[in-house]
Amino acid sequence: IAADRTQPGGTFYFARNRDVRSQARHTCYKGVAETLRAEGARAKIVQGTVPVNAVDIMGFSVGARFSDLAAARSAVLPGAICEHFTSFGGDLREDRSQMPLTEFLRQGAAGASGTVTEPRAIQAKFPLPSVHVHYRRGCSLAEAFYQSVASPYQLLIVGDPLCQPWASPPPLQVDGIQQNQTVSGVLEFTATANPPTLVESEPIDLFIDGRLVARFPSGKTVKFNTAGITDGYHELRFVATSSDAIESRSRVVLSIVVDNDPTAGLELSLSPLPVAEFDEFVVLTATAPNGESPEPVGAASVGTEPTDGEPGEIGQANQAAGEASPEASPSGKTVIFEHSGQELGRATLQGSDVATASLRVPANKLGSGPLRLRARLESGIQAVPQWMVVR
Numbered sequence: 001i002a003a004d005r006t007q008p009g010g011t012f013y014f015a016r017n018r019d020v021r022s023q024a025r026h027t028c029y030k031g032v033a034e035t036l037r038a039e040g041a042r043a044k045i046v047q048g049t050v051p052v053n054a055v056d057i058m059g060f061s062v063g064a065r066f067s068d069l070a071a072a073r074s075a076v077l078p079g080a081i082c083e084h085f086t087s088f089g090g091d092l093r094e095d096r097s098q099m100p101l102t103e104f105l106r107q108g109a110a111g112a113s114g115t116v117t118e119p120r121a122i123q124a125k126f127p128l129p130s131v132h133v134h135y136r137r138g139c140s141l142a143e144a145f146y147q148s149v150a151s152p153y154q155l156l157i158v159g160d161p162l163c164q165p166w167a168s169p170p171p172l173q174v175d176g177i178q179q180n181q182t183v184s185g186v187l188e189f190t191a192t193a194n195p196p197t198l199v200e201s202e203p204i205d206l207f208i209d210g211r212l213v214a215r216f217p218s219g220k221t222v223k224f225n226t227a228g229i230t231d232g233y234h235e236l237r238f239v240a241t242s243s244d245a246i247e248s249r250s251r252v253v254l255s256i257v258v259d260n261d262p263t264a265g266l267e268l269s270l271s272p273l274p275v276a277e278f279d280e281f282v283v284l285t286a287t288a289p290n291g292e293s294p295e296p297v298g299a300a301s302v303g304t305e306p307t308d309g310e311p312g313e314i315g316q317a318n319q320a321a322g323e324a325s326p327e328a329s330p331s332g333k334t335v336i337f338e339h340s341g342q343e344l345g346r347a348t349l350q351g352s353d354v355a356t357a358s359l360r361v362p363a364n365k366l367g368s369g370p371l372r373l374r375a376r377l378e379s380g381i382q383a384v385p386q387w388m389v390v391r
Helices: 026-038 102-106 131-136 141-148 313-320
Strands: 011-016 042-047 057-062 076-084 111-115 155-159 172-175 181-183 186-193 204-208 211-216 221-225 232-241 249-258 267-271 281-289 334-339 342-348 354-362 369-377 386-390
Touching (some): 026 042, 076 141, 102 155, 111 141, 131 141, 186 204, 186 232, 186 249, 281 334, 334 354, 342 354
Parallel strands (some): 057 076
Antiparallel strands (some): 111 155, 172 186, 186 221, 204 232, 232 249, 267 281, 281 354, 334 342, 334 369
8 A cells, every 4th residue: 555656666676596496487587677677667687586785675586495585684665576486485384395475475565476386397387577567567466467477377376466556547536526425406526537748548437336327528517416316325436547558547436425305314323432342242223214113123133142153143143033024024114234245134113203223243243443334225225334443
C-alpha cells in the first residue's frame, strides 16, 4: 500500500553466479537490465548471490539456494518483487535445505515465488527476469508474474497480487455528490477524468452496489433518477480506465442513502461499541420506520456460547433454534444480517410505529480486528453498514 501508484525510485538487481540455478536464465539479465534503463529505471547486474550494501532494492532476481539480504546489509523497498530460482522455495515446511520464499517477504518484499516440488533447472517453470519490466511498466504484481512464467504448474506465488507501484491511472473527480449524502428524486453529477495534459481515458463506468449500470464520457453531466433503485444505502463506484495497453484504473467510491419514501428505510446499530471482546456477544439491531407488526417471534440468537467452530455453524445454529425463521411470519419483513458477504442470520421486524429486529452473535464467530457489518431487507433495502472492532 505504501508503494501503490507512487512511481518509486529504487534499483532492480540481478545476481549472477556459477550455480546452475543462475545459469538457467542469467543470460537474460543483460537484455532486461538494458530495457529497464531505457525506460528510465536503474538496474544493476552483480556477481554472487546477493547485492551488498544495497538499500534501494525495488526488484531482485537470483539463482541460489540461499540469498541473505539482511546479512549483506541490503534492504528491500515497499512494493518490490524478489524471487530466486531454486528447487523448494515454495516448500514451507520447517528445516528445509533451501531458503523459503517467505524470507523475502519478511525482508519487506511485496511478492515472491518458489516451487513446491523439484522442478529441475527448467527456466520455463520460473519467472523470466522480465517480470520486473512488466511490473515497472505499470502492471500489477500478479499480472507481472503471470506474463513472465510459461509453465507455472509447480510455482507458488505469494504476496499482494494487486500491488501496482508504477500504475498511471487517470485522475478522476466526481462533482454533485457528497459522501454519505441523503438523496431523493433526480440526482445530477459530473464525473471527470483525464485533464487534457494527462493520460487519455476510456468512458467512465458507473457501478451501483457492484453492478455495472452505465457508461458515459468524461465531463458529461448525468441525470440519475433514484426512483429506479430501492430506498436505503447504496454504493456508487466510478471507474476510469486509461487507454494504454496496461489499462490502469482509478476509482471514486461514494455512498448515498436514497430517501424517496419516508415509510421505507432501514438502520443498523451495533452493541457493544466501538470494541467487543473476543468472548462477548455482539448484538446487531435493525430498525425500520412504520413497520408492520407480525406475530412476535423474539430476537434471533446465533449459537449459545462463544466457541470456536466453522463459519457455516452460524446460520445452522440460528435455524436449529427455531428463532426468527422467515417462514414463521410470512407477512413480516425479514432482515438479513451479513458479514463479509456471508449471511449471519435472519430476524423478523416487530413493532408498529418503529419496527426492530435483532441478532445476537458470538464475537469469536466474526473474527478479530475491524469488522464491517450489514443489514438488508429481502426487498433490497439496505442499511448503512456499520463498523466495530473485535479484540
